[in-house]
Amino acid sequence: MRISRGKVDICRARKKMSVADLAAAYGVSRARMNVILNQREVSVVSAGRLADVLECDVTEILED
Helix, strand or coil: CCCHHHHHHHHHHHHHHHHHHHHHCCCHHHHHHHHHHHHHHHHHHHHHHHHHHHHHCCHHCECC
């Protein structure tokens, strides 16, 4: 699955979360979260977990 960094940033902005906040809620370091966000290609499970942390539907963070 390909996630959109821009869409993730929009969801983060709605929740007023920094990347560090997102990483802590997801359960990884800030550096690892940056790798996840920058690689864009993630597993279905990772995309689902990311959407759960952001409290959004997984389709909101996928590339069109």
